[in-house]
Amino acid sequence: MPMIAVVPIGGVKGELVKAVADFIEGYYSRFGMRVKTLPEIPLEPFSSAFNLLRGQYLGRVFLPTLFRLGERTGARAVLGITEADLYEEGLNFIFGLANPSLKAAVVSVHRLRPEFYGGRPDDELLKERTVKEAMHELGHLFGLGHCPNPKCVMHFSNSILDTDFKGPLYCQVCDGKLSKALGVLK
Template sequence: MHVDIVPVGEVDAPVKREASAGLRTVYDCEVTVHDAQPVPDGSYDANRDQFRAEEFIELASHVGSGEKNIAITPKDLFYRRRNYVFGLAYLDGNGSVISTYRLQTSSDGGFSNRSAEDIFSDRVRKEVVHEIGHTLGLEHCDNKRCVMNFSPTVREVDVKEENLCGTCQRQVL
């Protein structure tokens, strides 16, 4: 499998490296990083002061050169009535997106004494692995440690591991 990372807006090099590392580690896939793209026209919702996640998925799908493509952006994303999303993907689709905007909280809720930078790196890896998992047909998993567990807060992202549980692994690997 080939996954193309599509940076949208100003995405720092360490974020791209962590995303690549997470995907290679969990899915043992080829990863490329596309040229940076501008934020999609019409994706900004002034009433919410946020960006529509679907527009970023469409961009990744059309611009990316992989079998699976994931947009990464520092913009704050929302989907439908949700206040925000860390990422979004359509089951079995080829496009997905993650936002680093809300992953940059300085603390992991007291789980460790690791640096904010290390915690942020973990979150980026977990979210790209999670969203690409959806494109591979994985739904949310009930196992709180599995990367495919639904995690609406950073604290829940921090609790789960970067890897797929055995049940999810058997479905895709």
């Protein structure tokens, strides 16, 4: 059975990881896929990704390691979840990124926490936001681009407001594309 691997990187709460894995499985099981949570991997090996001036990690550095984990476990796609604050060149920050040719994606919860914006900690809101970013990056891994529909999970999030506005699911158009792509691959 094709499998999506979820990998916590460096001290992400188990409860949060489980909520994300359960949601993904709830959706992707329709394509005959199951979700497996792999043991946590440490953040230390990614220290070369850390930019001292920015205090952030270069996102793409995480992907080859996740790719190798995918190869080893036979996963169809690998999604890392990290507390590390991520960036890419030319961008102040990123909520996550995906590389379809590596079948690997990573999501950062750093800027999904309400306390990052001066709010109170809220586990439910954090779960909701992490689920959305995870579904978004997985959509990229399975060939979806950004969607103009602001309620679709494939809509690009410029800020946390966009993330909160959109839903956790693909719109009808994106869902159709995904069904077509994954139906063929099954």
